[in-house]
Amino acid sequence: MQESKNGATQDDSSNGNNKERKKYVIEIGKRRPDVTDLNTFLRNFETSATAVDVKGEMKALELTQCLEGTVLELIQNLSQEERLDYEVIKHVLRQRFRYIKGYYRKQFKTARTRLGESQKSLVNRISTILGDGLR
Numbered sequence: 314m315q316e317s318k319n320g321a322t323q324d325d326s327s328n329g330n331n332k333e334r335k336k337y338v339i340e341i342g343k344r345r346p347d348v349t350d351l352n353t354f355l356r357n358f359e360t361s362a363t364a365v366d367v368k369g370e371m372k373a374l375e376l377t378q379c380l381e382g383t384v385l386e387l388i389q390n391l392s393q394e395e396r397l398d399y400e401v402i403k404h405v406l407r408q409r410f411r412y413i414k415g416y417y418r419k420q421f422k423t424a425r426t427r428l429g430e431s432q433k434s435l436v437n438r439i440s441t442i443l444g445d446g447l448r
Contacts, residue, residue: 343379351406358376358379373396373398376399376402376403377396377402384406384409388402391405420442421442421443424438
């Protein structure tokens, strides 16, 4: 088992079929809605997944490991094929937490410079809101 820079572990053990199987564990913890909004959490997750080269079904499984409670139950009610599709899970989460076009429109219209925030940071934040809203 190897430890990567961002705290994720990678296990290169062989299974019974003599095939190499990689196990990735993205160590960002459970999503805490009272501390971090969904988009920030997903961006952090995607950055970690990219850093350890987690893709496809493994990315969906790793995201599911970060969920708990009614949100996890929501994902478990999907078909097996949908539970293994990261984009489907992300879409379901955004619908559940009402991160829909109206939400992004409101965020865009009410965006103001925060205390200590540079103009460049404000522009980047608005660009991110706009990009998320167009998806």
